[in-house]
Amino acid sequence: MFEWKKEYEVGIERIDEEHKKLFDIANKGYSLLKNDLYLDKYDRIMDIVHELKDYAQFHFSAEEEYLKSIGYKKLFTHKMEHDYFIDKISSVDLSKIDSNQDKYITEILDFMVQWIKEHILDKDKEYVN
Numbered sequence: 244m245f246e247w248k249k250e251y252e253v254g255i256e257r258i259d260e261e262h263k264k265l266f267d268i269a270n271k272g273y274s275l276l277k278n279d280l281y282l283d284k285y286d287r288i289m290d291i292v293h294e295l296k297d298y299a300q301f302h303f304s305a306e307e308e309y310l311k312s313i314g315y316k317k318l319f320t321h322k323m324e325h326d327y328f329i330d331k332i333s334s335v336d337l338s339k340i341d342s343n344q345d346k347y348i349t350e351i352l353d354f355m356v357q358w359i360k361e362h363i364l365d366k367d368k369e370y371v372n
Contacts, residue, residue, distance in 0.1 A: 245269045245356055251363050253371045258309065261302040262363055268295050269356050276348045284344045288351075289337070295355065296332045303329070306367075315370050324366060328358055 247266050252259050272291045275284055303325035310318045331354060340347045 244273055251360070253363070253367050255309070255371065258306060258367070261305065262359070262367075264298060265295075265302065265355075265359055268298060269352060269359070272348055272352045272355075276345055276352065284348070285341050288340055288344060288348055291348075292332065292335060292337075292351065295351075296329065299325075299328060299332065310370055313370070317369065321366060321370070324362060328362075331358075 245266050247263050251262060253262075268291065271294075272288075275281070275287050275291065278284075281287065303322075307318065307322055307325065310321060315321070332351075335347070335351065
């Protein structure tokens, strides 16, 4: 389970709420991973991957608009990190998911959670300082 903590807050309500939604998506993946009742999780994995990609694009676009509005000088490099996240999620080899579903859920979650935590705690904290 991936728990939102106060340390992840950037102090901008809209962005904090959007970040919480990313944690919610990660928790859907974690719940699916731990659910032994589903023998075939492929469709649910696909739903999570698509939701993650769509929501991340929405959030990154909104965050980048905010950064433009405040004249954030590191917008280009910040956007590059967002693009990397989208590229990584988009490059998931969907044909291989079916052969070892729990492994792929774990890999996606590991990448997602690590990236989000580092990005929020490091890069996003820069624009509020």
